[in-house]
Amino acid sequence: MNAQVTSVEAILVDLPTIRAHQLSMATMRQQTMVIVRLRSSDGIEGIGEATTIGGLSYGEESPEGIKLTIDRYLAPALAGHDATNINAAMVKLNKAARGNRFAKSGIETALLDAQGKRLGVPVSALLGGAVRKTLPVLWTLASGDTGRDIEEAEMLLAERRHHTFKLKIGRRSVREDVAHVSKIKAALGDRAKVTVDVNQAWSEIDAAAGIASLEAAGIDLIEQPTPREHRGALARLAARFIVPIMADEGITGPEDALDLTRDACADVFALKIAKAGGIYAMMRTAAVADAAGVQLYGGTMLEGSIGSIASAHGFSALPQLSWGTELFGPLLLKDDIVTARPAYRDFDLHLPEGPGLGLQIDEDKLAFYRRDKDA
Numbered sequence: 001m002n003a004q005v006t007s008v009e010a011i012l013v014d015l016p017t018i019r020a021h022q023l024s025m026a027t028m029r030q031q032t033m034v035i036v037r038l039r040s041s042d043g044i045e046g047i048g049e050a051t052t053i054g055g056l057s058y059g060e061e062s063p064e065g066i067k068l069t070i071d072r073y074l075a076p077a078l079a080g081h082d083a084t085n086i087n088a089a090m091v092k093l094n095k096a097a098r099g100n101r102f103a104k105s106g107i108e109t110a111l112l113d114a115q116g117k118r119l120g121v122p123v124s125a126l127l128g129g130a131v132r133k134t135l136p137v138l139w140t141l142a143s144g145d146t147g148r149d150i151e152e153a154e155m156l157l158a159e160r161r162h163h164t165f166k167l168k169i170g171r172r173s174v175r176e177d178v179a180h181v182s183k184i185k186a187a188l189g190d191r192a193k194v195t196v197d198v199n200q201a202w203s204e205i206d207a208a209a210g211i212a213s214l215e216a217a218g219i220d221l222i223e224q225p226t227p228r229e230h231r232g233a234l235a236r237l238a239a240r241f242i243v244p245i246m247a248d249e250g251i252t253g254p255e256d257a258l259d260l261t262r263d264a265c266a267d268v269f270a271l272k273i274a275k276a277g278g279i280y281a282m283m284r285t286a287a288v289a290d291a292a293g294v295q296l297y298g299g300t301m302l303e304g305s306i307g308s309i310a311s312a313h314g315f316s317a318l319p320q321l322s323w324g325t326e327l328f329g330p331l332l333l334k335d336d337i338v339t340a341r342p343a344y345r346d347f348d349l350h351l352p353e354g355p356g357l358g359l360q361i362d363e364d365k366l367a368f369y370r371r372d373k374d375a
């Protein structure tokens with residue numbers, strides 16, 4: 001097999017969300033995705049996605065920065081490279097640029113998609129095979145309004161789309177947040193699991209008080225209550241409470257996993273392909289967690305369909321995924337840039353079956369939503 005990378009294109013795409021989505025650090029009314037199109041000399045194109053949340057307010061790479069990094073540094077580094085050797089391509093990218101894991105993840109996805117199409121197999125097969133063909137998916141209630149969140153949860157339970165709900169907190173006072181969460185949990189009772197994501201907004205003192213109340217209210221999981229740098233705080237909270245504590249912003253790749261497991265900082269790790277720098281790096285992170293007996297959760301950067309399905313292929317291949325996933329990104333968007341949107345039913349996301357990611361770009365939609373269409 002012989003194929004060289006001929007071009008890597010990074011396209012900024014802005015898609016509106018179905019409602020405002022409030023996190024502790026940003027309110028999203030649209031999502032900006034960086035779509036990667038990687039072409040090779042055998043005529044095969046791979047697609048990938050590198051997406052973050054709230055510009056630079058969540059992560060260290062902005063959509064515009066990701067595009068610049070790809071255009072200026074990563075695409076030239078890959079030009080002429082063997083498109084079929086993904087490990088060697090990633091070594092090359094890691095030499096060409098430090099960090100920039102979101103950008104690298106988007107390119108790795110495109111390489112895997114192309115290779116899957118070339119061989120006529122799904123991306124999960126390139127990862128050794130899917131342990132599961134469907135993935136449980138939770139929904140995040142983040143309208144900012146308690147009554148509206150309860151209505152939304154009731155509707156989604158009735159539609160059998162989600163039975164686990166994550167609440168984004170940390171914007172308001174601990175007392176207000178606890179009251180909001182407790183009302184929702186009381187309304188849903190045992191019919192749903194309820195988790196919270198504080199997105200680093202609490203001090204250790206706030207967290208101790210907040211988690212005590214949330215535990216008493218029957219909340220199932222507490223995600224990243226304290227700043228990611230404060231690993232000691234996370235470890236003390238994990239030791240203090242029975243309700244499991246999950247690290248999200250605090251864990252990127254395998255090196256973080258090693259440090260966090262060594263110091264017993266968290267009961268659960270949120271894995272994301274973008275944070276780790278690609279699917280393979282996410283899987284290496286999972287291996288460290290498995291070795292330490294830490295449970296795993298399939299996280300999202302609220303990617304659209306391409307990034308979410310890439311994550312799904314990766315998560316499908318993990319031996320352990322005790323906490324399911326939150327790959328609901330496509331459902332938060334009003335429209336899509338793929339021809340067939342991912343299938344969600346009976347509380348699960350169903351992996352597409354076709355070669356590569358199993359997705360096709362809808363060229364008209366891409367042309368409509370790309371930011372540079374007027375250029």
Ligand code: MUC
Pocket residue numbers: 023053140142168197199248299300301302326
């Ligand atoms: C995060 O921090 O987990 C996941 C779901 C959601 O609403 O935001 C993301 C990011």
Ligand code: MG
Pocket residue numbers: 197199223224248249270
């Ligand atoms: Mg989180």
